[in-house]
Each structure stands twice: as C-alpha cells, then as structure tokens.
Amino acid sequence: MKRNFVRFVPAAALAMILSAGAFAQSAAPAAAPSATKVGIINIQAAIVGSNEGQRDFETLQKKFDPKRQELEGLNKEVDELQKKFNTQGDKLSDEARADLLKQIDTKKKTLQRNYEDANADIQSQQNEIANRIGQKMVEVLDKYAKDNAFTLILDVSGQQSPVLWAASSVDVTKAVVDAYNAQSGIAAPAKPAAAKPAATHPAAPAGGVKK
Numbered sequence: 001m002k003r004n005f006v007r008f009v010p011a012a013a014l015a016m017i018l019s020a021g022a023f024a025q026s027a028a029p030a031a032a033p034s035a036t037k038v039g040i041i042n043i044q045a046a047i048v049g050s051n052e053g054q055r056d057f058e059t060l061q062k063k064f065d066p067k068r069q070e071l072e073g074l075n076k077e078v079d080e081l082q083k084k085f086n087t088q089g090d091k092l093s094d095e096a097r098a099d100l101l102k103q104i105d106t107k108k109k110t111l112q113r114n115y116e117d118a119n120a121d122i123q124s125q126q127n128e129i130a131n132r133i134g135q136k137m138v139e140v141l142d143k144y145a146k147d148n149a150f151t152l153i154l155d156v157s158g159q160q161s162p163v164l165w166a167a168s169s170v171d172v173t174k175a176v177v178d179a180y181n182a183q184s185g186i187a188a189p190a191k192p193a194a195a196k197p198a199a200t201h202p203a204a205p206a207g208g209v210k211k
Contacts, residue, residue: 036151036152037148037151038152038153038154039145039150039153039154039171039172040154040155040156040163040170040171040172041153041154041155042155042156042157043134043157044157045173046173046177047134050133050137050177050180050184050186051181051186051189052133052180052181052184052186055186055189056133057126057129058189060126060129064121067118070114071111074110075111077107081100081103081107082104085097085101136180136184140176140179140183141172141176148172150172
C-alpha cells in the first residue's frame with residue numbers, strides 16, 4: 001500500500017494513521033487479537049533520522065550551499081544599499097536618490113524571485129527524498145507491527161495528530177529506524193567533530209524598502 005509523503009517540509013503536517021491490518025494483503029480474515037496493542041511513531045523523525053535520510057538530506061543541503069551563499073550575498077547587497085539610502089538619502093540629488101531607489105527595488109525583486117525559485121526547488125527535492133524513503137519505511141513498519149502483534153500504530157509527527165499524550169514505552173520510532181537501517185545496509189554518516197547545523201532552506205530575503 002503506497003503512502004504519499006509529499007509536503008514533508010516542517011511547515012506542513014503529516015496526518016496519517018498506520019495500522020498493521022491496513023497493510024494485510026491476504027483475503028482471509030485475521031484472527032481477532034486477544035488484546036489491543038497500540039504504538040506511536042514519528043514518521044517524519046524516522047525518515048530524517050534513518051541513515052539513508054541523514055545521508056540524502058545532507059547531500060541535498062550541500063548541493064544547495066552555493067545557491068544559499070549566492071542569496072546571502074545578494075541579500076547583503078540589498079541591506080548595504082538600504083543603509084546607504086537611510087543615511088545619505090536626504091543629501092542626494094533627486095536624480096541620484098531616484099537611481100538609488102531603483103537599484104534597491106531591482107535587487108530586491110531579483111532576490112525575491114531567486115529565493116522563491118530556490119525554495120521551490122529544494123522543497124520539491126526534499127519531498128522526493130521523503131516520499132522515496134517513506135514508502136520503504138512503511139513496509140518496514142508493516143513487518144515490525146505484525147511481528148510484534150500491534151493492533152494499531154499512530155503517527156504523531158503531524159500537527160493535527162489526535163494523540164495528546166503517550167508513554168515513551170509505546171514509541172516505536174527508534175525500533176523501526178533501527179530495523180530500516182538494518183534492512184537498507186546503509187551506514188550512519190560520519191559526524192564532524194564540531195558540526196554546525198545549517199538552515200535547510202535558503203535565507204529569506206531582506207525586508208521592505210523604506211522610502
């Protein structure tokens with residue numbers, strides 16, 4: 001059974017209920033369980049925390065580093081022009097003042113357009129990674145749920161999750177990630193000694209022009 005993990009980015013919420021019975025392929029009815037066994041999983045954290053997810057999202061981040069640096073440089077240019085206008089605008093001739101405002105406006109539009117294009121591109125590629133890993137993660141979850149006699153496993157990664165509280169003992173996220181890593185055979189990425197977290201998305205453009 002395929003599940004769509006599109007719009008995986010943090011701004012969006014996944015709302016899904018995963019049950020062991022939902023993945024059964026046999027036409028014969030299963031025997032009723034003697035007791036209800038419920039678990040929870042943070043599927044977003046499982047995808048990102050898997051060795052494959054860490055590797056692929058880190059690769060994507062590095063791929064977009066040059067574009068991020070380009071946007072940061074353009075954003076700095078806009079800031080510098082804005083500061084020049086704020087400090088020297090009243091001393092400039094009407095022509096020079098108008099020219100400076102035109103430069104600011106042009107660069108802001110370029111920055112905004114480039115930012116939106118880059119953001120859409122990285123979000124699309126994030127979604128592709130999340131969908132690809134997510135489909136395989138659900139298969140691993142299906143086997144784990146059946147092997148451990150779970151009746152129901154709820155995803156708590158979405159903002160609209162119906163779960164208000166659950167004991168840590170019923171959280172199967174780590175167990176499913178461990179099973180996924182074992183099946184994938186992908187080693188955990190090496191961690192730098194002093195790794196500095198970087199933004200997933202390009203830096204947002206500067207604020208509006210003050211006139």
